[in-house]
Amino acid sequence: MPPFDLPEGDPFGTHNLPYGVFSLPGSDSARRVGVRLGDHVLDAGKAAYALGSPYAPLLAQDSLNPLLAAGRTTWSDVRRALTAWVTVPAHQEAIADLLHPLSSVTLHLPFEVADYVDFYASENHARNVGQIFRPDAADSLTPNWKHLxxxxxGRSGTVVVSGxxxxxxxxxxxxxxxxAPVFGPSVRLDIEAEVGFVVGVPSQMGKPVALGDFREHVFGLCLLNDWSARDIQAWEYVPLGPFLGKSFATSVSAWITPLDALEEARVAPPERTHPLLPYLDDSDPSAEPDGYDLRISVAINGHVVSEPPFSTMYWTAAQQLAHMTVNGASLRTGDLYGSGTVSGPTERERGSLLELTWNGRDPLELPDGKRTFLEDGDVVTLSAWAAGPGGVRVGLGEVTGQVVASS
Structure with a gap:
């Protein structure tokens, strides 16, 4: 029975409606845009045609990119239409056969990734890393950290879908x-629990995107796992930063949650401790807050090891977008940028094994044995939720990946 009457409080109810791309088994295996409703997915393109929607050509696609490029007004209009399709009883007969159980479909990377950028925006994470690698430094943060x-x-071609x-x-x-250096498989493979932001509307080269224009360009967000080979990274990153230690894989959710679904989760970022240059200054008390209160959970082989709070991130996604374009760099539809590792102030809130084990000094005790870094066969799962209207939770699509041995 199609899930028009979802259980009360379902985190993927009609208040959420994240977008993805799926295919059906057999001869009808073309990729198509879908919208999640409970444990089902709605074929958005076919539903739009069935109901005579003007958005049918936009939704009857094999990628979210055309919708991403359409802009904020269209995003909001499409969301209102979708909400009506799954809540108004008169529409239910027309779309009942277009709702497919999630267990019966294959989920794909939901958009074509253009450029990929990753940030380093958690003060807790940056301080932990500084204390691990620079224990004698007067300040665990680098001098530029509070200023930009x-x-x-990164490498957009190795962004992969959950699973x-x-x-x-x-x-x-x-x-x-x-x-001397040696060559071989990484022995210090790590994860980084992050949030990814998906750009819809491009910008013109040479024209920076202002802080207040964040919501005109960014469509939505998803969970992101920035897999990291710490031993490869440690040897290569001086003086130019991450390269092969990061570029082999970045996992993202199969579901993109539109920003419009997260209005209740918007919060003010942490207090600024240093004056910011005008293009990053978010101190205007009349402006809407650009932080998000997302509650993330990190599990290894089904055992939760950390619960990082996204509300503690020092730099917001709006500031990251402004900084990313302040030199005139242009945005493209499908650009993806990661928040950087999300870590809170307590040990239970650290978003990487580097921090959780303090660089291997303090192994984690798991039901299947101790871990300092990941072993072959380990399955890492990120999940999250945010506050929604009336106290109901907004679920974010999980990100799962299993480590397999180097061939």
Whole structure:
């Protein structure tokens, strides 16, 4: 029976309606845009045609990119139409056969990734990393950290959808006591619990995107796992930063939650401790807050090891977008940028194994044995929720990946 009467409080109810791309088994296996409703997915394109919607050509696609490029007014209009289709009784007969159980479909990467950028926006994470690697420094933060969102450009071609296996990467590594580097599979494979932001409307090269224009360009967000080979990264990153230690895989959710579904989750970011340059200054008390209160959970082989709070992130997604374009760099439809590791102030809220085990010094005790870094066969799952209207939760699509041995 199609899920028109969902259980009360279902985090994927009509208040949420995240977008994805799916295919059916057999001969009708073309990819199509879907909208999640409970444990079903609605074929959005066919529903639009069945109901005579003017948005049918936009939704009858094999990727979200055309919808992403359509702009904020269309995003809101389409969302209102979808809400009506799944809540108004008169529409239910027309779309009943277009709702498919999630267990019967294959989910795909929901959009074509253009550029990929990853940031370093959690003060708790940055301080932990500084204390691990620079224990004698007067300040665990680098001098620039409170003045700009630090980031790096990654490899968009290795962004993969949840459920894709992650092959343990190989590369050069050199321990401090080793006389020379060696080559082989990473022995310090890590995860980073992050949130990814998906750009819809492009911008013109040479024209920065202002802080207040964030919602005109960013369509929505998803969970993101920035897999990291810490030993490869440690040897290569001086002086130019992450490269092969990061570029082998980045996992994202199959579901993109539109920003319009997260209005109740908007919160003010942490107090600013340093004056900000005008293009990053978000101190205007009349402006709507650009932080988001997302509650993330990190599990290894089904055992929860951390619950990082996104509300503690020092730099917001709006500031990251403004900084990413302040030099005139242009946005493209399908650009993806990651928040950086989400870590809270307590040990239970750290978003990477690097921090959770303090660089391997304090192994985690799991039901299937101790862990300092990931072993072959380990399954990592990120899940999250946010506050929604009337106290109901807004579920974010989970991100799962299993580590497989290097071939």
């Amino acid at each position: 969102p630090i980031g790096y450009h 894709t296996e992650v092959v343990r990467p190989s590369g050069q590594r050199k321990a401090p006591t080793d006389p």
